[in-house]
Amino acid sequence: MSAKPPTSLDVAREAGVSQATVSYVLNDRQGVRISDETRARVLEAVDRLGYVPHAGARTLRTGHSGLVLVPLVDVPYGPLAVGLMEELDRELSRLGYTMIQYGARRLKGMAAARAWAELRPVAVLAPAGRLTRQSVDVLRSAGIKAVIGIGVVGWSSEIVSTMTLDHEGIGATAAEHLLARGSRTLTAIVPAEDGLRDMGLLRAAGVRRVAAARGVPYTRVDLAFSEAATAARLDMWRAVDTTGHARTKHGVFAYNDEYAMLLMAVLADNGFSVPGDVAVVGCDDLPLANLLRPRLTTVRLDVTTGPAMLAQTLDEIVRGGAAGQRRLALWSHALVERDST
Amino acid sequence: MSAKPPTSLDVAREAGVSQATVSYVLNDRQGVRISDETRARVLEAVDRLGYVPHAGARTLRTGHSGLVLVPLVDVPYGPLAVGLMEELDRELSRLGYTMIQYGARRLKGMAAARAWAELRPVAVLAPAGRLTRQSVDVLRSAGIKAVIGIGVVGWSSEIVSTMTLDHEGIGATAAEHLLARGSRTLTAIVPAEDGLRDMGLLRAAGVRRVAAARGVPYTRVDLAFSEAATAARLDMWRAVDTTGHARTKHGVFAYNDEYAMLLMAVLADNGFSVPGDVAVVGCDDLPLANLLRPRLTTVRLDVTTGPAMLAQTLDEIVRGGAAGQRRLALWSHALVERDST
């Protein structure tokens, strides 16, 4: 049925030239001039045979694969993450790399590192949390030039370059806005889910910082994504106006738009007014944010600048050899003001 | 700084054995008995040197890579798609394959096919829409055993095996439920977005089929994801009760939960009652479905059975050689009944 795939030697025979000539034509090597007629014959043969070079063989010979491995991060995949990947892919391919995403969930620690190393990528972008000292060693000794940790700043930043969102800045931006719109207390929601918790803590730290600077009461609420858990936390915002006191407006940064939606649903169910009693800020600017009533004020992350910078840095590290550890704080953000504050 | 990666020869020297012995130990080849002591020495050397086999070289030698290439599909990435990928990854690795996701957005047509073929994967799971006859030829002649189209049933199903959701069944399930809950007309929303439109049409066909069978008026609404576009279509459901007629309950299958949320927001803004005037069914059972008020009835897709079947089939095709075209209708679905109907 299907014979073995054609090799460059097959192409050479078909075109009546040598294997080297085929290689020259396909990689249009400089310093070697091929007659137009020969070139045409080669290309035609390539086409006729459906020849495609064997990446493995090329890697073996040249010593580099041009592969950039990106283990699928286990943060929730929203439009944001997809947009980032897309942009990163574009940038890397512009620089001549091939970006590949690799299932990271299945394997952990050393096993994962070995699986990645087998492919001899030129760079690995791994969730910072998954990088142990050992696994980084394995990656390094497999000849991977750039190991870049993505996500939360941690110990790993002393070993590899890291790219992170400015989570604290996001929390601070939200907090500043809440105060500007009249909130008298600040609360930061931290998701209880594993993958989100670390980022939640950083964002909460940003809120706390602003609260401290402005002398405003601050509360951190660790919250599972459920209506029951949320309802159990509502007392803190219950207005004390049975005594005729003026109502206090409370400000909440809900970590992201989904938690914000959860919160707003439960608040509405329990007779709270948004933003009258509680003002809410989300993050991500998902489509749903603008469909909530009131429409959700949210922090939008910029998707373009980050990947470009990252790709650029990666390229520099790869070309320049060992370039030490750099810390990249990427992605600017902006507040999208709507009605929930 | 970082020397070249250790090879199996380095390991052999370190352990004081031959290269072949290293290979035997690492792949624990049957029919060859290695003394426990030798085996231990080899494994220790592997560990000390941080040796990881070179996938490219192995592929070159053995003729197969064990790679399954999954171009990132350009449908919106929700929890569903992520869950599917995760599950598929698990199943494939159980069968000894390595699943890899490849940026598909950048390249189109032949260029994409060639890029995929370079890696000499054993199988490719590509969006059916991207597969042209030529590109399938290239993939085939590069020795790829299984080319499986994912997504909408189209011409390509005559060339490659295809895996698709039972979109029509989803629409039908939603429609049956709407009628059972008292809707007197049926409407199917079809997203105007490129990647979604084809699936939307299939789901709509399921709704139409049920409507025809039951003798109920059916309308298809092509809709862009915007409040303005949605508001412009509301007249069709405006109750004619100025004349005192009994109100007609209208049933809408909104394609997915996000469109359902869009619709419900606009309906509420314009004084419609859900489910009194209009009953709404979504699809995907996103977290947001249960946070809408009224809570959204939705069709949930089963994430487990599909990938397992797919991996199984893929394995059969790969092992059994050319196995003709099969059509796989995958993933069962179930209705999750809530308050919006």
Next chain:
DNA sequence: TTGTAGGCGTTATCAT
């Protein structure tokens, strides 16, 4: 301008 030949790291065949 084009051809020849050697080697990248691995596995498998064939001796020992």
Next chain:
DNA sequence: ATGATAACGCCTACAA
């Protein structure tokens, strides 16, 4: 049970 050796497909220095 273990070791030497060839071959996979490609690239490239060198020879012609």
